[in-house]
Amino acid sequence: MHVFCxxxxxxxxxxxxxxxxxxxxxxxxLRIIGLYVPSRDRSNEKILRKKNFCIHTADYxxxxxxxxxxxxxxFNILDRNHVPHYASFLxxxxxxxxxxxxxxxxxxxxxxxxxxxxxxxxxxxxxxYRYDYIFVSTDLIMNINDCQYLHETRTGSLTDHSAVMLKxxx
Numbered sequence: 001m002h003v004f005c006x007x008x009x010x011x012x013x014x015x016x017x018x019x020x021x022x023x024x025x026x027x028x029x030l031r032i033i034g035l036y037v038p039s040r041d042r043s044n045e046k047i048l049r050k051k052n053f054c055i056h057t058a059d060y061x062x063x064x065x066x067x068x069x070x071x072x073x074x075f076n077i078l079d080r081n082h083v084p085h086y087a088s089f090l091x092x093x094x095x096x097x098x099x100x101x102x103x104x105x106x107x108x109x110x111x112x113x114x115x116x117x118x119x120x121x122x123x124x125x126x127x128x129y130r131y132d133y134i135f136v137s138t139d140l141i142m143n144i145n146d147c148q149y150l151h152e153t154r155t156g157s158l159t160d161h162s163a164v165m166l167k168x169x170x
Contacts, residue, residue, distance in 0.1 A: 035073035054096045071135040105135035108147035120162040143168040
């Protein structure tokens with residue numbers, strides 16, 4: 001197996017927030033894309049930074065031209081059906097989540113556990129959010145064996161997010 005990695009720099013401001021690696025095996029290719037979508041507050045600067053990152057990321061995803069792909073990371077967005085619903089998220093953020101489904105990507109955890117609610121980040125007020133995802137392209141959905149959140153990374157104070165683990169056959 002050969003691994004080819006490229007760091008995709010969308011701009012100096014978003015340096016290293018999107019990285020892609022191509023795994024080459026048996027004349028096949030699998031692209032793994034790690035995302036760290038900027039968070040935001042109510043300031044115009046941070047809203048614009050996040051919105052521009054989402055636009056550039058969407059352009060990149062559309063350029064993949066049917067390469068089997070896995071997208072993973074901290075998306076700092078929610079599914080519009082997230083429970084509970086938080087009014088602080090804007091329509092374009094929900095649209096960015098929907099974009100992945102519209103482009104043929106499926107949430108691996110939701111595929112494995114369609115009715116289970118998990119949170120990958122918990123705020124100071126103990127409110128839960130599912131910010132971290134693994135999306136797989138349509139051609140990989142049947143290869144998923146399992147997807148789980150590993151809360152020990154958060155509860156053990158390694159990070160403030162739970163890790164996401166995907167098990168699949170290649």
